[in-house]
Amino acid sequence: MPPNSYTIGIDLGGTKVAAALVDATGRILFETSRPTVPPEFKDADPRKLAKPSPSDVKLHIAYVINALADAALDCASALDKKEAKKLLGIGLASAGPMNIGKGEIIDPSNFNGWKKVAIVKLMAKACLKRGLKVPISFQNDAIAASLGEGWTGIAKGKQTYVVVTVGTGIGTGVILNGKPAQSNGMGSEWGHVISNSFGFLTSADKPYDREVEGIASGTGLVRQAKLRGLEFGHAHEIAEAARSGDKNALALFAGASEALAGLFYTLSLGFNPEVFAVSGGMIAIQDLFLPQAIALYNEAICVKYPSFKKQIKISKLGTKAGVIGAARLPRLEA
């Protein structure tokens, strides 16, 4: 591996493609982003977007593929001709479900109507059209974020650690003895830990409402509010209500704290990690749930296993962990 080589990391999210040119030390040299929502969709009927027509889906896929290739080209173009020869490859991170070996996204929750999409193949073709011919590595976005934290972030030098991303959903990336804890490119979806198994199948949306993700994520909080007859459009609105003393809103955050504490506890006994790194969009309102969750966790874990008291830390790289980790992928495979 040449020490002064480069890679491109790309994080494909629901609303945008984030991309970065990264050097051999994990430093970002250039950054860019592209929307993943075609302008044609901007004023569209939300019901239509929830169930897009086959032609809408086709347009959407083409738009995202072009966004990926354009972002990659921008990153590559940030290198002069001589340095461009040292570009090792592109790492692409995406939300699941996915088949990593085949380079496919499978019915992702981010993109309505997408079934099986051979994203790596399509992107490679689009890159080639732009004169960019480098190998593309593919990985789950939560795992990519973990690899980023392990490369230059809070888990630097650790062999076993967990990154918990609390945002719209809850993503978990587990690195176990230096390797992603995945099988057949799937798994490591610990946001789905059942946090309340009592009456497991009696609620409206069934399992989701019982998962940590269905209780403590942004969408989970909004949904839990709805189950209690409260209408909130976004977790930030619940946060605002909680800050002005609304008891219902405070109870929702108390539930989120307990669910997260349970997730930390569960993963601690399951994986014995050296560190937990917490990141994600909900970090902006962390004061409403994270210190409480950490306190509950520390108290619980100390009853039987004082040596298991873990340092749960806020991610150092934040939302950049994804692109940095994605940029590490070509180096791991080389």
Next chain:
Amino acid sequence: MPPNSYTIGIDLGGTKVAAALVDATGRILFETSRPTVPPEFKDADPRKLAKPSPSDVKLHIAYVINALADAALDCASALDKKEAKKLLGIGLASAGPMNIGKGEIIDPSNFNGWKKVAIVKLMAKACLKRGLKVPISFQNDAIAASLGEGWTGIAKGKQTYVVVTVGTGIGTGVILNGKPAQSNGMGSEWGHVISNSFGFLTSADKPYDREVEGIASGTGLVRQAKLRGLEFGHAHEIAEAARSGDKNALALFAGASEALAGLFYTLSLGFNPEVFAVSGGMIAIQDLFLPQAIALYNEAICVKYPSFKKQIKISKLGTKAGVIGAARLPRLEA
């Protein structure tokens, strides 16, 4: 690895040492067992046993070490002189917590008063005294049971699978891509999944009552009954009450079913295993909880992930999985 070689598998449990001489195909050729409770303890005050004196602990450790070495010698002696040269080693499996690398048991729940005990070193010394000089491999008992199921049992040939032992406690052994999912010799303690995070720290024994183990294991059922003001000495008594229609007893088993379904669901999304094997002492009364747990799991997992519908199977090897898996350890390390 010589195809016609032998190993000895030993499973150190709370009440007995189980040992077996096993051939290269995983077949048991000879079996034996020894109690782990010294005769001096038989009529002792139970309160004294709960808090044994330093001399009691010393006596207990010596008794167990001798039981282990005697059982090993019996197995070795089942081979004639010529075949005895093909004895590769001993695999020792024990309940945790433990430090696998150092060959230590650390404050095990099975043996009151034991702190850090260098069990492998002590056993090797006792074996040597008996003229038996072979290497000893060491592993967690739940992991050993998994290796057994993967060698000759229900998970034969699988790369990623989970063995769930429902007995006095709930043990889980996870094999991920062919390797035990452990770090630093710890972890894989998924019986501690928090099954009900609400009011996480409000109950008497704090986290335990919220864990799957604290709800669905034998001791968990008895404890949950007690929390409801019901006195049962053993899970089998609760089973008897449930069979004669006792509503409280039936509710306890319903809770156990839901907690187990949650555990299967959680581990399925976390590890994407090819198969679950269920074993343990509670299998004897499985009709009261296991079909219900499997039905709940199947229904829940199918909402979002129909392809994740897993075949949860009863272990083929049952209580023998431990010794067979332990006997595999020397082959894995060679």
